[in-house]
Amino acid sequence: MKLVRWIRPIVAGLGGLVLTAMIAQADEANDYPxxxxxxxxxxxxxxxxxxxxxxxxxxxxxxxxxxxxxxxxxxxxxxxxxxxxxxxxxxxxxxxxxxxxxxxxxxxxxxxxxxxxxx
Structure with a gap:
């Protein structure tokens, strides 16, 4: 039970980092106005x-x-x-x-x- 409480915030945080990296990469690939x-x-x-x-x-x-x-x-x-x-x-x-x-x-x-x- 205690392990589940620790894993959820970690997974959520990692998901946010991955999403941020994907958005940054898309911005770099589309820097032409x-x-x-x-x-x-x-x-x-x-x-x-x-x-x-x-x-x-x-x-x-x-x-x-x-x-x-x-x-x-x-x-x-x-x-x-x-x-x-x-x-x-x-x-x-x-x-x-x-x-x-x-x-x-x-x-x-x-x-x-x-x-x-x-x-």
Whole structure:
């Protein structure tokens, strides 16, 4: 009888810890804001056609990218892509920097994986 009194709170506490860990893991896997996902799907659809199948493929694609690349790294790569189109010295820094190249390489690898899995 006394053992049962000790086990119930322990089991309840462990269950709470497991649930908390699962929620934290889900939050980490979904750190991309909805607006970023929507923007990606919109651009992807413009590039690949505006069909129902394309919506599914583009949604899959951003989900794969999000699972492989943290959002902060995605933002860095998107910024590099945008700024590297600027002419002159400012754009040159984004085209020639090793950090910029690494960020773009990470994004391109994630996009290639998404392409293989989703299209």
């Amino acid at each position: 909805t607006s970023a996902r929507a923007e990606y799907v919109y651009g992807c659809m413009k590039a690949n056609g505006e069909t129902r199948q394309t919506i599914e493929q583009c949604s899959c694609s951003i989900d794969i990218i999000a699972s492989l690349l943290p959002y902060a790294r995605y933002v860095t790569a998107e910024t590099v892509l945008s700024m590297s189109q600027v002419r002159g010295n400012l754009g040159g820094e984004f085209r020639s920097s090793e950090q910029a190249k690494n960020a773009l390489d990470d994004l391109r690898r994630a996009q290639a994986e998404a392409e293989v899995r989703c299209f």
